[in-house]
Amino acid sequence: MTTTLNTSASAPHSPSPDASAKAAATAALGWLHTAKFLTTAPQLHFLPPLDLPEIAFVGRSNAGKSTCINILTQQKQLAFASKKPGRTQHINLFALGKQGVNDAILTDLPGYGYAAVPKQDKIRWQQVMANYLVTRENLKGIVLMCDPRHGLTELDQILLDVVRPRVEEGLKFLVILTKADKLTRVEQNKALSIMKLQAGGGEVRLFSAPKRKGIDEVATLLWQWAHPNETLPTT
Template structure:
């Protein structure tokens, strides 16, 4: 082996990068829960929020991403989980990021007062939470973005447009779609996003299936890169 070969390292393959990002996601562990914004601890780490309608499969996606069956609470009655739950990631004693699981919204059986209260809490969180660095909006790929999703985008659009916050729309339950329907879902989501954010904003759209693990490594890699902006693109720490 020549000196040149010995001193250079090959770039990690997409599979290696995805596996390392998944290993990082697997370190997620419960930190705290809060029913109001002022109950959340001040955090200096990058915070990535997961948001979506109550039937979008948000808890299932988080559990699939972290490879933990019950990390995120998935109620049999959508809309019942009304707390912000924080999970820290990275080495124990030296975490490097936080996931924030926000309550699902839009379930019809939830009382109007509760809906309005959580709408206000989520709006405040998305608009003022200082540690927020990324938002993952989960949308049922079969139905596309609805009015409440548009409303949420309006809350966070100024911070996304200014580069403070990154945005990823995850189209869940992609295993229910054929190829044509999947392409239509991607186009529809892109058109909807165009109404709220500029072309320069850091946004993405991806198909995801918890059942078939479609898009899982891509999702993990994206979130790892968000949490480690100092690392080379697509790279994960050993």
């Protein structure tokens, strides 16, 4: 008589792809939650030289940049989110790292393009941001915030032209389409397709703070940028 062994009960179960992705996102969000204010600078030369990987957030004043940073770090007032765009006029650095050991930096660059800001201030900040994005040696990634209802503006296009050589050399680049909840599903898919063509080799994600859309994916991506030789826990 032949006996068939039932090994299904004792066989190890691998986590599903969805469960693994959720576990990785939870770990990445836990890392982002460690963000704390490090320093602020009105000009590039006031920034401290750092050897930690730096990820910069840029975008128009009303594109939802500060809100995105606050949502990702789960801190309501980490980045200054004003109802009057154009108020933030400094480069703000936030340190990341668990157990009190910093391992990366988030940089919040001033929003650009707001009409109420004097023209001379606009020009000055365009120069400051361009210099930062081109010369900051420890910069590892750029996150461009864009309201998909308006698409890329002329200033966004200029920024893309400025960073394109560094992106071609390996600098990470992500376009976040904010306020995605204000679009229909069809409009979201259309905006995503158009931006993928315009992003110049960068990645694109839909994002909505009220709907919590894209938060897990962006958090995981930023962790991977800052830790290219490590693997997030998936269980």
